[in-house]
Amino acid sequence: MFGHNLTLSVALARMDAHGGQEETVLVSLPRAVSFDLAFDPLRIDPVSALGVGGLGPQVRSLFRRLFASRVVPEHVLRATGTSHARGALLHGPPGTGKTTLARAIARFVGAHVQAVSGPEVMSKFVGDSEAKVRALFAPAEESYRRLGAAAPLHLLILDEADSLFAKRSGLGASDAPAQRLYDNVVNQFLAKMDGAEEATPNLLVIALTNRMSLLDPAVLRPGRLEVHVEVPYPSAAGRAEILQLHTQPLREAGMLGPDVDIAALSGAPTQGLSGADIAGAVRDAAAHARAGG
Numbered sequence: 103m104f105g106h107n108l109t110l111s112v113a114l115a116r117m118d119a120h121g122g123q124e125e126t127v128l129v130s131l132p133r134a135v136s137f138d139l140a141f142d143p144l145r146i147d148p149v150s151a152l153g154v155g156g157l158g159p160q161v162r163s164l165f166r167r168l169f170a171s172r173v174v175p176e177h178v179l180r181a182t183g184t185s186h187a188r189g190a191l192l193h194g195p196p197g198t199g200k201t202t203l204a205r206a207i208a209r210f211v212g213a214h215v216q217a218v219s220g221p222e223v224m225s226k227f228v229g230d231s232e233a234k235v236r237a238l239f240a241p242a243e244e245s246y247r248r249l250g251a252a253a254p255l256h257l258l259i260l261d262e263a264d265s266l267f268a269k270r271s272g273l274g275a276s277d278a279p280a281q282r283l284y285d286n287v288v289n290q291f292l293a294k295m296d297g298a299e300e301a302t303p304n305l306l307v308i309a310l311t312n313r314m315s316l317l318d319p320a321v322l323r324p325g326r327l328e329v330h331v332e333v334p335y336p337s338a339a340g341r342a343e344i345l346q347l348h349t350q351p352l353r354e355a356g357m358l359g360p361d362v363d364i365a366a367l368s369g370a371p372t373q374g375l376s377g378a379d380i381a382g383a384v385r386d387a388a389a390h391a392r393a394g395g
């Protein structure tokens with residue numbers, strides 16, 4: 103764990119200057135929000151550090167855009183007109199590793215995690231739903247009130263975000279009560295995010311969806327879910343990493359056949375498969391082998 107007033111290496115915080123040019127910033131703590139950031143956000147190896155395959159660019163982009171600012175002192179932030187990103191949206195087809203990635207990042211940075219799904223929040227009961235939204239923000243609020251800049255990072259993972267933030271046109275005129283419920287919950291959520299700079303700078307929201315086109319654009323604006331990262335189907339190289347990860351326990355137990363050729367399997371045989379499909383195929387193969395097939 104880094105102490106206060108530590109000058110970090112030049113590689114630690116490179117912030118995107120305008121035009122995509124990278125500018126290296128020497129940073130000196132105390133940090134705006136303290137949490138264990140004993141790593142270089144740009145050089146992190148997603149496979150060994152996070153246990154996800156084929157997501158190197160996504161991981162590096164997330165760390166740079168979500169965490170680099172959090173080790174930069176306030177005066178540098180102000181001078182560069184930067185503020186902490188408050189929310190990100192991971193979007194892409196089902197089973198490509200969005201949930202796995204969000205949870206692994208939370209573990210890696212040592213954040214307090216709360217995970218909830220959109221349908222869970224949008225329960226049938228209006229009052230209940232609004233209370234649920236308030237409750238989601240309460241631990242980070244309480245922690246920041248008590249500890250100020252020393253408050254730990256809280257990460258709110260919001261699965262199936264499309265059911266919470268769907269475009270308003272999705273509801274018809276005959277759905278007036280549902281529309282009101284929806285508006286109340288969403289407005290409360292957005293108000294909480296809009297006020298986060300003051301009330302909860304220690305809170306980060308990562309929302310997940312496989313239907314980004316359904317989301318209300320208002321939710322994707324700066325200050326809300328402003329960092330958008332696509333998590334696509336894996337390439338052949340990505341499939342090789344995923345295969346390697348999911349066969350590792352078998353390999354370590356000496357149970358992987360010597361003829362299992364990861365390079366060959368990551369080509370045509372797994373073309374078009376998601377990480378979840380590949381993990382399932384490895385499980386099936388192991389079960390088949392156990393059964394003596």
Ligand SMILES: Nc1ncnc2c1ncn2[C@@H]1O[C@H](COP(=O)(O)OP(=O)(O)OP(=O)(O)O)[C@@H](O)[C@H]1O
Binds near residue numbers: 195201347
């Ligand atoms: N990129 C990946 N690397 C390693 N494992 C993966 C990857 N993608 C998926 N998996 C495996 O598939 C399982 C399901 O993935 P996960 O739930 O993270 O996908 P998702 O994108 O969140 O899916 P959905 O959109 O359907 O919720 C994980 O538990 C993991 O074992």
